[in-house]
Amino acid sequence: MKKCLGCGSVLQTTSKDELGYTPKLENDLCMRCFKLKHYGALVSKGKTQDNQSIINKINHKKSFALFITDFLNIYDEIITTYKKIKNPKMLIITKSDLIPKNIKVNTLLNNIKDIYDIKEEMLLVSSNNKENLRKLENICLEKKDVLFAGFTNAGKSSLINALVGSDITVSKTINTTQEFISLHVTGVSLTDAPGFIANTYQSDVPSKTIRPLSYQLSNKYYLKIGNFNLASAADNNLTLYLNNNIHVEKRRIKENLEYGMIIPSRHDLVIKGLGFITFSKITKIYIDIDPEYYEIRPTIIGGYYE
Numbered sequence: 379m380k381k382c383l384g385c386g387s388v389l390q391t392t393s394k395d396e397l398g399y400t401p402k403l404e405n406d407l408c409m410r411c412f413k414l415k416h417y418g419a420l421v422s423k424g425k426t427q428d429n430q431s432i433i434n435k436i437n438h439k440k441s442f443a444l445f446i447t448d449f450l451n452i453y454d455e456i457i458t459t460y461k462k463i464k465n466p467k468m469l470i471i472t473k474s475d476l477i478p479k480n481i482k483v484n485t486l487l488n489n490i491k492d493i494y495d496i497k498e499e500m501l502l503v504s505s506n507n508k509e510n511l512r513k514l515e516n517i518c519l520e521k522k523d524v525l526f527a528g529f530t531n532a533g534k535s536s537l538i539n540a541l542v543g544s545d546i547t548v549s550k551t552i553n554t555t556q557e558f559i560s561l562h563v564t565g566v567s568l569t570d571a572p573g574f575i576a577n578t579y580q581s582d583v584p585s586k587t588i589r590p591l592s593y594q595l596s597n598k599y600y601l602k603i604g605n606f607n608l609a610s611a612a613d614n615n616l617t618l619y620l621n622n623n624i625h626v627e628k629r630r631i632k633e634n635l636e637y638g639m640i641i642p643s644r645h646d647l648v649i650k651g652l653g654f655i656t657f658s659k660i661t662k663i664y665i666d667i668d669p670e671y672y673e674i675r676p677t678i679i680g681g682y683y684e
């Protein structure tokens with residue numbers, strides 16, 4: 379059984395619409411990976427594996443697990459999934475190149491550790507600018523059998539490629555990696571895993587360093603953020619750490635708004651898949667998106683600027 383080097387699907391020549399299709403079995407890549415790599419083409423979503431079945435498969439392996447996420451994608455479901463992994467593990471915050479330069483990264487990591495009660499070690503890395511890849515390489519060399527887990531688009535395959543020069547398919551499309559892929563390099567086994575899927579407000583990948591946006595809001599103004607609206611009952615300073623391709627506008631309020639949820643001072647409103655908004659003071663907010671897409675936590679930023 380020959381597998382696609384890009385996504386791990388079993389290669390087949392019979393059904394064009396099924397995963398792993400390639401016109402010739404001599405090819406190393408399935409059609410989907412070929413299109414993703416060469417044209418960044420729109421392709422089928424691929425197969426979504428059930429999160430619990432991925433966790434079960436990981437827990438059956440003996441590997442040391444590196445759980446990959448980035449600073450915009452830290453919320454309850456992600457951390458709960460991290461905690462379900464029983465293997466010895468570490469939490470890796472990747473895409474450090476996206477973190478605004480004014481954020482103190484040590485404070486960020488300590489806050490994440492405290493707020494989400496992370497017992498294991500954490501490390502900040504980036505496949506793009508190679509930050510701390512040497513440290514990550516040393517961890518792999520020491521552990522010998524390492525598995526990269528995390529939600530779709532976290533950057534798992536990119537990290538493996540950056541570490542060992544492999545050519546696993548990387549893309550903005552969800553479910554890029556379809557099956558577990560194991561590589562054996564100089565006595566070390568590295569396993570890439572299919573990504574977990576979360577129910578997010580949006581699934582897009584930021585392309586450049588996040589530019590924090592600060593706004594002063596009174597009850598006369600609201601923010602239009604992409605397709606939703608946000609207002610604060612009390613005067614407040616908000617800082618938005620959101621995927622930079624969303625459009626934000628401050629507008630005058632014209633009708634009575636119903637302010638519902640309380641946000642304590644120095645807390646973040648996390649919009650899953652988009653990022654988070656830090657509130658400096660306690661307030662009640664108005665927000666018109668489904669509550670399943672947001673949650674509140676103490677701010678991970680800490681407010682200490684360099």
Ligand SMILES: Nc1nc2c(ncn2[C@@H]2O[C@H](COP(=O)(O)OP(=O)(O)OP(=O)(O)O)[C@@H](O)[C@H]2O)c(=O)[nH]1
Binds near residue numbers: 503528535552555573
């Ligand atoms: N800015 C930045 N982008 C990155 C980095 N690493 C990965 N990306 C981007 O994130 C997207 C997803 O990367 P992948 O490596 O395919 O993610 P994955 O975790 O393997 O995703 P699945 O296979 O779907 O589970 C791609 O658009 C990458 O270019 C990084 O260090 N910095």
Ligand SMILES: [Mg+2]
Binds near residue numbers: 571
């Ligand atoms: Mg992948």
